[in-house]
Amino acid sequence: MPPALLDVADLACRRGGRKVFDRLSFSLAEGELLALVGRNGSGKTTLLRALALLVRPEAGTMRWQGNDVQAEPETWRSRLAWLGHLDGLKGDLSVRENLLVAERLRGAPEADDRLDGALVAFDLTALAARPARTLSAGQRRRAALARVAMSQAPVWLLDEPLNALDAPAQHAFRTALANHLAAGGLAIVATHANLGMPAARSLELGIAA
């Protein structure tokens, strides 16, 4: 078994006075996919936000290659690609401008070929010049996934990526995710639907008392 890159131990989070999960532990090695499953309100989103350091966990540690990620949050953030339940697109910017700005805000070097590749992978080439506000929900989701796919970040944190996606778009997402994993990346995906990825490990979150 390859050594674990990401090691989460005894993680606990509290939201609004209620313990969402407690003593949660898992570890992920290169190329591994973890599907977070569980009922609505079971803490999938909270766990993703805790991993992204958007929510401060009450207890527990998160280590990347043995180093505590909370000690150097900016280094850890530079390894993350994030897809929340909001798409993170500016309605008045075109799809291409949205992706370009997102890359610049990550401080990534400009790379038109990566951008074009992501647009092609999610069948957005014809929509690239359209303002994001004119897109349908599924088209916006595809643009948000293209942003994740072009980031080259080793860790993908995705919250319900299949929302609003039609069958060809779901296929495009699975292909992008498989490529990411094959290149040695990790992904943690919260989902209530079946991801359709054969190698996925899954972590069931229950509602803690």
Place this chain on the structure above:
Amino acid sequence: MTPVLALIARDLRLVWRRPGDVAVVLAFFVVATVLFPLGIGPEPNTLSRIAAGVLWCAALFASLLSLDRLFAADYEDGTLDLLLLAPWPLELAALAKCVAHWIVTGLPLALLAPLLGVAFGLRHESLWALTASLLVGTPTLSLIGGLAAALTLGARRSGALLALLALPLCVPTLIFGAGAVETLAMGEDFTTHLLILAALALVALASTPWAMAAALRQAGE
């Protein structure tokens, strides 16, 4: 392009795509200012005496008018998460947002004010003092307003709450801004007033980005 410049450029481009948002602020400034002569009467001495105070108050209200969208728009479309997750300090992102806000409100207000000053019968050296005091003072309004916008993010009726938080903190800037114009009108040197305005701007610059970042992180939880 550095991430900070990219963020400023993005916000300016968004304003450029919707010029109406800025036009409303400037129109409010003009309309609010022009109401005073109508209410007070056309007595030239009275008007030129209150001109600096009226223009400064109107500029303060106008710059608050657009602030409730400063972070709220990013909060609602999810791009605030991308800023929270960016691998560079959130303090700089908050500062960049305020810089963009100043470029599209404080700067045009300062350039528009002397035109309205003419209508109040201000002498031309007073017009120059008015523009200078607004140029040095309005960055403070953007920074303090940005802090209030970050603190009220996600609150109900955030616009009114924002004004209640920001207005008292803007009082020193208002006093020295209007004071600069009055001092010059009395034939005295207004450099001290400008230096105090600059000092207030520097205090805001040195303190508000940290407070804004903390408030934004809180809102992101």
